[in-house]
Structures are given as structure tokens and as C-alpha cells.
Amino acid sequence: MGSFSAHDPAQPTILTVPGLGGSGPSHWQTLWESARPDTVRVELGMWTTPHRNAWVTKLDQAICAAQAPVILAAHSLGCLAVAWWAELTRQPYGWPVAGALLVAPADVDRRGAQPDLKAFEPTPLSPLPFPSIVVASRDDPWIDIERAHSLAVAWGSHFVDAGEQGHLNAASGIGWWSEGQELLDRVIHASGDRRGRPRPPGDARSILAVNATEAAQVHYLGERA
Secondary structure (H helix, E strand, C coil): CCCCCCCCCCCCEEEEECCCCCCCCCCHHHHHHHHCCCEEECCCCCCCCCCHHHHHHHHHHHHHHCCCCEEEEEECHHHHHHHHHHHHHCCCCCCCEEEEEEECCCCCCCCCCCHHHHCCCCCCCCCCCCCEEEEECCCCCCCCHHHHHHHHHHHCCEEEECCCCCCCCHHHCCCCCHHHHHHHHHHHHHHECCCCCECCHHHHHHHHHHHHHHHHHHHHHCCCC
């Protein structure tokens, strides 16, 4: 893996990491990229025939090229690329990736998963070296909610149950996905202080647990976490 650029205490760069097939014009990732000057897509390539090592290499190159702390906003198979990147690089806690929003991770280990997904098995289960939130839907055809929760536990991520919203993509009708923006902002807040220094893991977990999980579940389900 590449070497990392020097620490920059500026606002983090948001890198979106799409899944199988990329993200179309109505996907929340694309809309965020168009509206937020701090947000850039990682061009993983091979969108319809993904290769794990190629995707991890592209992700590593994008992270190393970023001139600020990085927050990853991944969707579906992109979440697995993030998990594999973390597994293979073993970065220090909170740098260069300072946090991640992991949305609707694909279950590459499930029986009957298509070959393009199986190329990413087995799912890495090591704790991620940065604060993170996993968001999952109760009727996602790509992963059962219980499996998504178990991945969040293994990765050390805070888990948000988004109710019944399919694969949390353009077909879900969520558009700009303002709730996701709120979760992203919470990850940014948990990732570092005003000087850009990574927060201690315990402090980051407290910020995510109290503010992100409860606020999101109140929004989606009308109940406290």
C-alpha cells in the first residue's frame, strides 16, 4: 500500500465509495458529490466486474492522494472494499482515514450470493481503525438486518436501523438523503476536534452512540434507540 500524506488539520475530504455497478445520477452519493465541494468519488473502475484487490488498490491510491483527513461514505459492495482496505493496511487509529459512514453493506458470504460479490469473501471482521456508523434497512435484498448488525458489532461500528428502505439507493426514493447527511456530519464530528486531531476512541464512540444512533432511529422509527 502507498505512503500517506502529512497530517492537515483542515476539514476532511469526503470520499464516496460506490458498490457494484457504480452509483447513477439519482443516487445519494452522486447528489452529494454534486452539491458538496468537499466530496469526491473514488473511481474504482471495473464497476460491473469488480476485483477485490484492484478496488482496494484504487481506494488506497485515493486515500493517499487526499491532502486532508479522509471520511469514507461507502455503499453496498463499497463497504466491503473499505473493510478490506482497513484489513490490509492496518492504519494507525484515525489517520489517514478518520471515519466512515457504511451504508447497506452487501453480504458477500451469504449462500447464493452472485459471483461478483463472492470475489470479496470472506468479509473481514476485524475492528475498523476509525469511528464508523453502519446503516441498514430491514428489507434490503442484499443483506439481512441481523447480518448487518453483526457486521457493525464486529467492525466496532454504531448501528442504525433505517426501517424498510430497500437497498438505501436511488430505487429507495431517498434522493439527497438528508438523514444520511446528518449521520455523515456526526461521523465528521466524532472523527476529530476543531484542530483536526483524532478524538480518542472512547470519546468518538460516545458522540456516535448518543447523537447519531438515537437521533437517526427517532427519525426513522419514532422511538429512542
